[in-house]
Ligand code: ADP
């Protein structure tokens with residue numbers, strides 16, 4: 001008798017969920033990225049008990065066609081790419097079609113969505129990957145996702161959740177980066193009803209820096225701009241006297257996606273050269289835009305790491321741009337500002 005068989009979709013989704021949904025913050029990240037991809041100008045995130053009790057993400061984006069709602073929860077179901085060559089030209093945050101089935105496999109999900117202005121929409125309720133309700137409803141254009149009791153059916157994973165404060169810390173960290181990556185979107189983040197972050201969505205990055213790090217920090221930032229054949233760079237770097245004890249406040253946004261990059265942070269530090277006190281790090285928000293073929297985002301399911309096809313060139317460009325603005329600052333110091 002044959003011993004090898006293909007796992008059914010339900011088990012496959014639970015396995016994939018292990019990679020995509022590590023903790024409440026991963027759910028927030030995936031839902032908010034979907035809201036961004038849907039072209040939303042306003043995204044509200046509301047979590048209870050560090051997201052362990054519930055996570056709600058409401059957007060005013062394109063919405064999902066009622067016909068597509070159930071399909072969206074199948075594995076590898078996506079509206080964002082369709083051909084192999086699209087993988088080398090990714091312009092959306094999502095493309096793997098894994099988030100919704102993974103989240104739905106390990107929680108209780110309610111989706112309300114409408115893709116039109118005439119108020120007609122669809123509601124779906126899915127628990128542990130099983131469809132419980134699908135019905136027509138009245139709904140405003142956009143999508144409203146509620147995820148409850150994350151990991152209720154995977155006790156081993158639930159056991160590994162940290163305190164509410166730790167889980168909330170991961171959520172707000174992601175939300176800060178997402179807000180910094182999209183100053184054109186108005187974000188609100190609430191925890192147990194208290195507002196943690198609110199941005200205006202007027203496109204002004206310095207405004208978002210002030211909302212995330214405070215107005216004192218925003219005043220200590222130097223604007224950065226640069227361009228070469230392949231790369232366009234913009235953003236802010238802190239004055240060398242405005243530093244932190246770790247590199248957590250160094251944010252890199254590549255083609256609109258927040259990523260982690262040790263190599264890029266090292267390049268920035270080289271740009272500061274000897275201006276930083278020992279073991280101190282600047283606060284920076286760097287946006288880099290490049291042709292999608294120059295960066296591979298398909299390194300890990302979370303897409304937080306990327307590979308650059310011309311890394312040495314990119315790193316020296318970043319280093320030189322940072323060095324240039326800091327030298328200018330030393331030559332023509334700005335008047336001291338009050339915090
Ligand atoms: P991916 O983002 O990789 O395409 P997901 O599983 O996250 O995969 O989502 C599946 C599909 O569901 C998306 O491709 C999109 O068409 C649709 N979708 C999910 N969330 C939203 C949303 N907030 N607004 C509009 N469409 C959405």
Ligand code: MG
Pocket residue numbers: 030033034093094095097099100
């Ligand atoms: Mg997605």
